[in-house]
Amino acid sequence: MTRFASVATGPRIAYRDSGRGVPLVLGHGFMLDSDLFDEPSALLADRFRVVTWDARGHGRTAHDGGPFTLWDSARDLIALLDALGIDQAVVGGHSQGGFVAMSAALLAPERVAGLVLIDTTPAGQDGSSLGELTAFGDAWQAAGPTPELCQVLGAMVFGDGDVEPWIEKWMKRHPAEFADPFRAVMERDDLSPRLSEITAPALVVHGSADSAVPVAEARQWASHLPGADPVVVIDGAPHASPATHPREVASAIARFLSERSPAL
Template sequence: MIKVKLSTGTTIAYEEAGSGHPIVLLHGYCGSHRYWDEAMPLLAAQGRVIAPDLRGHGASSASEGVYTMEQLADDLAALLDELKLSRVNLIGHSLGGYIALAFADKYPERLLALGLAHSTSFPDGEAAQANRLKAADTIRTKGIAAFVDDLIPKLFADSSRTDKPELLRKAKEIGYETSADGAVGCALGMRERPDRGYVLEKLDLPILLLAGQLDGVIPPEKRFPVSKINVTAITLEGVAHMGMMEDPQAFAGAIGTFLEQKRVKDSV
């Protein structure tokens, strides 16, 4: 685990493995770099993999207030500056996907490729916005553990809950490490994020949209918001919202194939 104080004022912890083409993995809400424990070694065969803990998550520092997606994208830009990385392949899971889109909107010149895993460019609807406020209230009144205990089972497929209870235990343990300020700040930040379909429309670099067949968080109609020649859309069978944990081989394989095809095209 490496920690670095960024120009944005926060301290970000991250893990890395492999060498070569930079691949940055952004975890989801109430997660950490540990979400990638199984997938990261597989992706390290493709390049230098960097997995940070987002502000307020894992071993990174927290602050009070709303964590906008733009602010979290600025954290990423500052981290890349510290690592002296001008351009990266960026893969974001769920909340990480929302941040990746904000980064693509603000810093498109710093991307080699963009991937959204179990995420969407659509904003929260009214019901989802109300649920963000409920989440923030639950965290403030009952604590992060109670919130995480309720959240995590909803992220996994029924078969995973039945046959792989150790995955849920691990995801909960990871979630407990999220600071209350971080969880509240991100809930409120996700609530106010805009529709970023236009970002996917205007980008001409390779884009991966990776969805879970059984995802109960991202419904089918929001998984593939654009269809263009530079967009690769893949559905992982038998997994829900946590493909990197439920089927890390298939998850990492889809990303690895996407990146390899991109490199082949670049070399032609």
């Protein structure tokens, strides 16, 4: 069941909260929402408290339409912990959600007991693909979420997985709703030089078929994260591994939380 929390940073955040135990708070990737974690959450909630949330400009979270950064989203995450009475949690997420979790660990390390980082990167936007992505964003805002543009986005995120439920959502969104979340992702800071400051235990999970962030890149940056376990590679998984390979993702998370529980 979706619930709502009015947080100190401004938004009215939509979230789901299930299970009991070590709190695990997960955020989704760009243009997705907490539905991404439906299956992994169901598999984990018998052992852990799983909170999934919709970021600003996504899903059911209210957004005033003003510009924001992913640092603002990280502050939203910390404010959500406050609203839920959670002093410390394992935080993480997929893609953008993982980046936001790392940002939160830099802003408030005392609130982060551990990190779960799925198909993500701490890097800023790669300049080599900037023109192509800008053209895609301009086309989306000019023509709206056409079936063709949705198929392009769907293939990048879900590979050969079932993207139709997400295309249905994208087609219902007003083109103007794309601008601020897109800008936040495109203009994000590069966290790579600060990875050594993030000392919490960390799980890095990555699909071997992730075309958005290659697994070699994940191995490279994870090697600079002091508390990171060896990267868990999910064979054949595309960028959105929580949706396409939920059992493998849930299994990796459960193992990490169980093995690291004394430190959490």
